[in-house]
Amino acid sequence: MSVITFVCAGQMASALTFPVFENGHEVRLVGSPLDREIINGLRKDNYHITLKRTLHDGIKYYQIEEFEEALEGADLIIGGVSSFGLDWFCDEILPVLPEEVPLLTVTKGMVDREDGTMVPYPYIFEERQPEGKHLNFNAIGGPCTSYELADHDNSHVAFCGKDPKTLKYIRSLMATDYYHISISTDVVGVECAVALKNAYALGVTLAVGLAEKKDGKIGAQHYNSQAALFGQSMKEMGKLLNLVGGKPEHLVHGVGDLYVTVFGGRTRMIGTLLGRGLTFEQAMEDLKGVTLESIVIATRTARAVKKLAERGKVDLKEYPLLMHIDAILNQGAEVDIPWDAFTWDDLD
Numbered sequence: 001m002s003v004i005t006f007v008c009a010g011q012m013a014s015a016l017t018f019p020v021f022e023n024g025h026e027v028r029l030v031g032s033p034l035d036r037e038i039i040n041g042l043r044k045d046n047y048h049i050t051l052k053r054t055l056h057d058g059i060k061y062y063q064i065e066e067f068e069e070a071l072e073g074a075d076l077i078i079g080g081v082s083s084f085g086l087d088w089f090c091d092e093i094l095p096v097l098p099e100e101v102p103l104l105t106v107t108k109g110m111v112d113r114e115d116g117t118m119v120p121y122p123y124i125f126e127e128r129q130p131e132g133k134h135l136n137f138n139a140i141g142g143p144c145t146s147y148e149l150a151d152h153d154n155s156h157v158a159f160c161g162k163d164p165k166t167l168k169y170i171r172s173l174m175a176t177d178y179y180h181i182s183i184s185t186d187v188v189g190v191e192c193a194v195a196l197k198n199a200y201a202l203g204v205t206l207a208v209g210l211a212e213k214k215d216g217k218i219g220a221q222h223y224n225s226q227a228a229l230f231g232q233s234m235k236e237m238g239k240l241l242n243l244v245g246g247k248p249e250h251l252v253h254g255v256g257d258l259y260v261t262v263f264g265g266r267t268r269m270i271g272t273l274l275g276r277g278l279t280f281e282q283a284m285e286d287l288k289g290v291t292l293e294s295i296v297i298a299t300r301t302a303r304a305v306k307k308l309a310e311r312g313k314v315d316l317k318e319y320p321l322l323m324h325i326d327a328i329l330n331q332g333a334e335v336d337i338p339w340d341a342f343t344w345d346d347l348d
């Protein structure tokens with residue numbers, strides 16, 4: 001039995017307690033300063049108020065003030081922060097983590113630099129750890145919604161990090177007959193692929209809202225338009241993956257993640273509302289309190305691509321869907337899918 005300490009008791013970190021606990025490990029779940037209510041509820045009856053599932057009896061729950069106690073003797077630390085708590089995680093958590101214990105994070109995202117470079121979160125964590133500290137950073141990517149993992153649906157994810165031995169070790173702690181894990185040292189490839197899907201899931205689900213608007217009926221579906229946007233998303237994601245230097249095969253994790261997010265992710269909600277004709281501000285107001293990584297990543301990716309275009313490294317015409325998503329989110333544009341920009345002629 002190993003001891004596995006989770007920092008943040010959000011939906012995904014808490015869902016991961018299922019495979020870990022079922023593998024016989026001691027599970028310690030520590031809430032962020034914003035997770036007090038979640039931890040109080042779990043202590044009462046193991047029911048997680050945002051995941052809406054009952055966690056295993058036997059998990060130990062901690063408030064953030066008890067973090068050091070929860071770290072004692074830990075063999076693995078799992079970070080469950082979202083992009084919105086990234087600074088808190090870097091400033092408050094990284095300094096107290098023991099160097100000898102590997103860290104595995106679920107946070108999907110990238111940061112864009114002034115010159116248009118896109119840097120995945122594990123590298124940001126590495127940069128922002130205290131000077132002289134050398135934590136062992138690893139991350140999870142791939143299609144896996146929290147509530148379906150909690151329900152034991154078969155999921156295939158990718159763990160990435162620099163050290164193959166660590167990746168094999170972490171996999172040995174967490175793999176089950178329903179939680180299937182590929183491992184890779186291509187951190188940029190895995191992380192960029194799965195971060196990008198958040199931006200494009202918003203793009204595909206515009207078609208969900210557009211169909212409802214067209215038919216005047218909530219729940220109306222038009223799969224042709226969703227499929228066209230899905231294909232265009234895959235094309236642009238592939239180009240972006242190539243741009244950051246990730247291996248093309250990791251597009252599998254990003255495209256799988258795009259699929260699950262279009263059907264079962266929170267990003268579907270914002271894309272649908274925008275497609276129905278709500279302004280960005282109205283949609284955000286309706287979805288107050290929902291974790292929407294897509295807004296952050298779409299904005300950052302578009303900013304990076306525009307910067308690279310200024311530098312002559314890319315042609316913006318190759319990213320019509322990303323540019324339209326950015327215009328909706330950041331320039332007040334109405335939804336008006338640039339269908340013609342998606343077509344191309346391949347003639348010998």
Ligand SMILES: NC(=O)C1=CN([C@@H]2O[C@H](COP(=O)(O)OP(=O)(O)OC[C@H]3O[C@@H](n4cnc5c(N)ncnc54)[C@H](OP(=O)(O)O)[C@@H]3O)[C@@H](O)[C@H]2O)C=CC1
Pocket residue numbers: 008009010011012013031032033034035050080081082083084085086088089106107108109144145146147291293
């Ligand atoms: N949910 C899912 O199905 C999946 C999620 N992911 C990724 O995992 C990450 C977390 O997602 P998820 O668990 O769903 O999100 P949640 O919003 O449920 O959890 C995020 C965690 O980060 C904390 N947090 C947010 N903002 C701050 C802040 N300013 N300061 C301190 N802590 C903060 C949250 O506290 P609080 O609860 O109070 O907000 C919570 O503990 C995301 O990057 C997401 O893309 C990956 C795979 C699937």
Ligand SMILES: O=C(CO)COP(=O)(O)O
Pocket residue numbers: 108142143144145146257260261264265266267268291292293
């Ligand atoms: O990343 C996810 C599934 O892999 C979930 O996406 P959302 O953050 O949109 O819910």
